Amino acid sequence: MSMFLGIDLGTGSCKAAVLDGEGRVCGAGQGTYPAGEGPRRWNEQPPEALLEGMVQASRQALMAARVSARQIEAVSVGGAMHSLLVLDGSERPLTGVITWADGRGAHQAGQYRGTPQGVALYQRTGCPVHGMYPLYKILWLRDEQPGVFAQAARYVTAKEYVLHALTGEWVVDYSIAAGHGLMDTHTLRWDAEALALAGLREEQFSPLAPPQYLLKLKDTPLVAQAGLLPGTPLVLGCSDAVNSSLGAGAVLPNRATLMVGTSGALRVVARRPILHPRGKNWCYAIDSNHWLVGGAINNGGVALDWLRGVFSRAGGAKVTFDAVAALAGEVPPGAGGVLCLPFFAGERSPNWNLNARGVFFGLALEHGPAHLARALLEGVAFRFRSLAEMLAEVGCEPAEIRASGGFIYSPLWLEIMASVLNRQLFLPEWGETSSWGAAAWAMIGMGAVADLESAGQLVQVNGQVAPDPAQVPVYDHLYALYTRLYENLLPSFEDVARFQQSTER
Known part of the structure; x- marks a missing residue:
């Protein structure tokens, strides 16, 4: 029987899941690494730690599923959004992996927030003007570390770094790139005006590709350490946010995912770009027919x-x-x-x-x-x-809310959430929705399921929590x-x- 491996590069750990052709979880694993460190308001991770965490999670999942590398038909990797790793011309890191939690870009973002230029950026990229986005962290590097900025030959994310180590290719999926503040969410191309704002060139970023894009694992010690075979197809996949929604079965327009992990998010999948007139929500492209619309909080x-x-x-x-x-x-x-x-x-x-x-x-x-x-x-x-009020303001109030993330293991927190929202919460059968979603992209890429919606329909609901009147x-x-x-x-x-x-x- 064919098996599919999904790897989720989160902020504080890497999780993996092995699915069979029916979407059932056969095994799971987890690898840990530092969530980020540095001076106040800085948050960087050592890039090599991500590779170690990925290897640990992959091997654990394969062992738990009791499958051999030959049984893995395809792999897909998801990753946390808004990370930034700067490489020189020899592809050596000039920085650590700067995570979404790094606050260095706040001043640079503040220079554009509320201005006509900032509004135009939001309307094109779907990213509100905020220091979390890599655009503003790059502006910080330009202003505060000009030596690093001058040496920068390539800007990549944590996911791209791991994918390159596994396949030898530089490529980025739309959903990860959409979280930079540098991609046009309407045309699915790097935005020339945003690049010019920071003095950047398109060739400093990876080529853009849809989530079904196929790569192959190369013959390296890292692939062997992960328990995988060279030549195994790797489906590019999406961000952890998209994968979380997919793993919760919330990829139909009338469903939302409410996720509380390290941070938190409430999001829906729409069939067109949806932007708030006052710039409250983000809108990240998944492919040419789907956009992730919602909002995220820092403090989950x-x-x-x-x-x-x-x-x-x-x-x-x-x-x-x-x-x-x-x-x-x-x-x-x-x-x-x-x-x-x-x-x-x-x-x-x-x-x-x-x-x-x-x-x-x-x-x-x-x-x-x-x-x-x-x-x-x-x-x-x-x-x-x-x-939830923000989503209602843009016409995206869902008929059903699927809960995911670590908070689903706290009955009290679930009860509080349901009562505050006065909404019923539905719990997916598999709680680690992002690793499930990553594996589902491997299934989609290999034709084991037809498309995003079909994969989402494989998700079973295991319980529900009602508000207390x-x-x-x-x-x-x-x-x-x-x-x-x-x-x-x-x-x-x-x-x-x-x-x-x-x-x-």
Whole structure:
């Protein structure tokens, strides 16, 4: 029986899944690497660590599935969006892999946000003006590290770097390239005006290709270490965001994927580019017939991890995620009136405010760690309510929401999310949707399934979570307060961000 291997290069780990021809998961694996490090507001990964994580995940998945390399009909690789690795003329790295969480481009993006040029960029590329996008990180390099900028012969992403190591080819799929701020989301070509803005040339970027584009694994020690055979077809595939939606079965226009991992996103697959009149959503091309439309937040699981770290340091012992969730369950909905604005890493959609900062509001002497924990889970859910409102504003309100990401393993967080949104959440059978989606592209590329929609129909729903009618009015009231609080704090966010940036020098 033919098997298909999907590899998902996430921000903090690499996950892999082996599917059979019916889309059933036969085995899975995971490799780890640093999520990113560097001076404040920097976030870089060593590129070689990505290769090590990929090898580990691939071998584990093959062993778990009890399949040989000869049984793998095709491989596909997905990757996190918005990364940037700068290479010199000998294809040696001049930087680490700069991740989406790196904030160095904030000042450069601020120079264009709200300007006619910035609006035009958004309308062409589908990328709001924000320092997360590689365009603005390249502008930062031009301004702050001119030596690196002058030596740069090629700009690639983490996925491209791994693909090149596996196949010897430089190529980038539309969905990954669409997250640069440098590709025209309408024509599916590199945008000449955006390139000129940064003093870049098209030949410094990989050729663009659709997700079904076929490559072959080359004969190298890396391929052998991954447990694979040279000559095995590699289907180019898509970004982890597209793969997550595919793995959740949310690739029909009336379905959305709600994902909470390190970050978070709410997205739909549309049949045409859809842009918000005020630039709130992003719109990333998948192929010539599909676009990923939605918004992402910086602070998903990373916010919970921050609080877990605070509790661990305060108590002198490691506190687990489950322990934080259990604490949150000790207090009723509304966290005793404590609100959390979880902007610990700035924010993306729908406000696109890198200067937003984390806030706990409403604290009194009777409040304790449990109130902080619940308020944080509720605060992240409020961010998704903002994203849902944004999608409704552009006519993309879904009939069904599929949940994915690590938060699906927390019954309390699922209940909070469903009640804040007042929507039922449907849970896919396989929780690691991005690795499933990557493997599904291998199936599509080899003709085992006809197309994107057909692959999505293979996904089975394993459960659902309904909103609690008693909690809905509580969260309606607090969300209105939460929204007012954010608006009132906007000037203070700017002030404190300037102060924090001044202390970096």
